[in-house]
Amino acid sequence: MGGGRRREVLDAAVEVLATGGLRRLTYQAVDTTAGVPPGSTSNHFRNREALLDGIVAHLEALDREDWERGVGTLPAAPTGTPAPDDPSVPDGPEELATALEGLVRHLVGPGRHRTTARYALTLEAIARPAVGEALRRGHASLLDWGARVLKAMGSPQPEEHSRALAALLEGLMFQQVALPEDGFDPLPSIRTAVRAMLPESAGDAPGGRAGAAPATA
Incomplete structure (x- = not known):
């Protein structure tokens, strides 16, 4: 997956974080919000720490x-x-x-x-x-x-x-x-x-x- 998909995931992660807080920030929630196939977020960010750093x-x-x-x-x-x-x-x-x-x-x-x-x-x-x-x-x-x-x-x-x-x-x-x-x-x-x-x-x-x-x- 290229930079465009990664940006989609990060934009969605920001939206999830803004609307639901850290407790709602899961791979599934980000995938759903971004409208991308399941597993897309975890492919870019292997753990929660990497996802937060990316955000x-x-x-x-x-x-x-x-x-x-x-x-x-x-x-x-x-x-x-x-x-x-x-x-x-x-x-x-x-x-x-x-x-x-x-x-x-x-x-x-x-x-x-x-x-x-x-x-x-x-x-x-x-x-x-x-x-x-x-x-x-x-x-x-x-x-x-x-x-x-x-x-x-x-x-x-x-x-x-x-x-x-x-x-x-x-x-x-x-x-x-x-x-x-x-x-x-x-x-x-x-x-x-x-x-x-x-x-x-x-x-x-x-x-x-x-x-x-x-x-x-």
């Missing part, structure tokens, strides 16, 4: 795909620190806040099942350190991405600010997934945090667009 990696890959498709208008993670005039760097706090609002709305809306599955895995990590290690690797990758973008935008403490912003976003999403509110609006909280971390525009950052020296012949 963690799949969730991280889906997050990357969202960035690449421009969810929230932000780009895929750069390979290095982008320059302040790089088109991938949001132009100031308001643009970043609006982009992150879009991401949060996606992850509690169309991507809600993925968020719920991730929370189920987080609880499993309490008893299974190996799952926690996989989750930590994915989280560290996103924190690194955030720190590089925030640094390019002028944050004086990009690593600390990335951790704080990630904690805020996780809190907003958890609250909305666990205790949904009508009229959910994450933008004010995100805007307040981002404005406290950054200069008013990317051009105000050291070496940024507004402060860059003119080119000379």
Whole structure:
């Protein structure tokens, strides 16, 4: 079976985990949800630990795909620190806040099942350190991405600010997934945090667009 079948199995595993929790996560449940022949899941993942590790990696890959498709208008993670005039760097706090609002709305809306599955895995990590290690690797990758973008935008403490912003976003999403509110609006909280971390525009950052020296012949 090729990569397409493996992805079908993992998509189904995320759905099972999100709707039924870890107790419902069985080979049979995943096969049934995926609509694949019995035994397909076990052919790819020989034990439960391998299946859980596969789900963690799949969730991280889906997050990357969202960035690449421009969810929230932000780009895929750069390979290095982008320059302040790089088109991938949001132009100031308001643009970043609006982009992150879009991401949060996606992850509690169309991507809600993925968020719920991730929370189920987080609880499993309490008893299974190996799952926690996989989750930590994915989280560290996103924190690194955030720190590089925030640094390019002028944050004086990009690593600390990335951790704080990630904690805020996780809190907003958890609250909305666990205790949904009508009229959910994450933008004010995100805007307040981002404005406290950054200069008013990317051009105000050291070496940024507004402060860059003119080119000379």
